[in-house]
Amino acid sequence: MRIDVVTIFPEYLAPLDLSLIGKAREDGLLTVTAHDLRDFTHDRHRTVDDTPYGGGAGMVMKPQPWAEALDHVVAQGDGSGGRRPRLVVPGPGGAPFTQSLARELAEEPWLAFACGRYEGIDERVYEYARDDLGLEVSVVSLGDYVLNGGEVAVLAMVEAIARLLPGVIGNAESLVEESHEDGLLEYPIYTKPKVWNGRSVPDVLLSGNHSAIAAWRHEQRLARTASRRPDLLHPAQVTTDGDLEVDLRPAVPADVPELFTLTKACWVQEAVANDRLDIPPLHESIEELRASLDETRTWVARSGGRLVGSVRTSVRGDDLFISRLMVAPDLQGLGLGRRLLALAEEAASSGTRSFSLLAGALSADNLRMYRKAGYRPVPGEPPAPGAVELVKRRRG
Incomplete structure (x- = not known):
């Protein structure tokens, strides 16, 4: 998979060099390229924002640098059979980022992320990406709260997406029973020692009865989901x-x-x-x-x-x-x-x-x-x- 990220803080993406995602990049399973939005400005102050029309607090990211940045990203695919990326824009006004959406995005060969800042990106940039560049544009929210910019959301999304790529996780079976894979949260997990600080591992997990263990785990998943995330239960x-x-x-x-x-x-x-x-x-x-x-x-x-x-x-x-x-x-x-x-x-x-x-x-x-x-x-x-x-x- 190829991922391009446009941001005014390319250094924010340094954590993607670490752990399993970093190894996936080393192994050629994943390519991540950061593009500095300020490289596509034309004034000596490298300005990417201006005041909003209609008044209001804050600043709005200008359309011109974004258009040129997206042109540059799309141009990288000229030798790839005319392929174009799917553009993902993190924002609190977008569709919720879920495990099912992560799986959907993991099927894409090429993703581009646009990291907004300030009050957001000029709306005409979305129209330009769709109408002029022919991109599928998805505005995605990491949660019902506001961040300073899209970079933190991109870090979370890229990790959630990349770990689903074949070969990134050594044991693919470990992905099957994770939280949200089937709409339920994961069951409680334990390791050695059997007794720690006066607290024991549940007897059923020590029984060797795999049918009883499976039943206990499923009951725990239902109970935990009902307690912590009842909204997940239709x-x-x-x-x-x-x-x-x-x-x-x-x-x-x-x-x-x-x-x-x-x-x-x-x-x-x-x-x-x-x-x-x-x-x-x-x-x-x-x-x-x-x-x-x-x-x-x-x-x-x-x-x-x-x-x-x-x-x-x-x-x-x-x-x-x-x-x-x-x-x-x-x-x-x-x-x-x-x-x-x-x-x-x-x-x-x-x-x-x-x-x-x-x-x-x-x-x-x-x-x-x-x-x-x-x-x-x-x-x-x-x-x-x-x-x-x-x-x-x-x-x-």
Whole structure:
């Protein structure tokens, strides 16, 4: 990845030479170049700001130095197949910088950051970047507070983005269960000694029971998120079906092994009920399942830390195709399947006009649930042997 930063304080970026980010630069995984905005001024005082039109306190950064600086940055890509950077401008009036946005930006081959100062940058600079240079411009806020300039925000953003690049973090698996990766905060962590200053490590972590440890960690994540960041918990993510308390949320790569096992368990039942083994979920490899998380929207349901259900959706024109709706065999009949189906429908985009799905022709319980939910058989030959295609028109 290539990163260019325009600032009046290039020395502010010196920390990016340190630690893992510095090593990534040494290894050629990341290129960071700082450009001094004052190099693009034309007066002996190297002036980059002036008083605001309309009055008011403070100063505003002038458009001319910024236009020339951005021209210079874009010109660096002339030999790169016409590529242009995505321009990120830190500012308190921007969209929140989140882990999902960090992942999105980490997919970009080239980023440029514009560090504003004073009261900000003349608005025409944003228009020039978009209209004249053809750049995608993103104004991003590090938080609901005001800094003296954009440099501190750039340091934070570059570190959050760069650590997601392949090869920057030695053990990529350490990225999976971090805070915010799936909307929850990370669970408490401990190391040796077992007892320190009269305080002991929780017994469950010493038990060697990996299932119990996973359940404890998930419960701790939910409790910590509810206590510290309740805003992260959407009302649809925690529901109670009878006596079963369930946490519903988007699937992440860490869910794949459990999801793979649950899929086999659920569709073996379907194979028995329909007296056939040529059912696609039974033959989906773990690699295919992992890839499906990038190609579809998949939700998982957990109860007590255990993965007990899931549903997957994909868009087909104005139709939302619902698939892989499953509930652990020992929890079927408690209403979780209906809740997962409703979640899939509720999350559909405004352009969705219908919902469709396939069910086994002999899966009586499933067909009964779909009929109650408003799904009706589609006349004609089914798209898969032994299956029934069902459709439901969206209301409103």
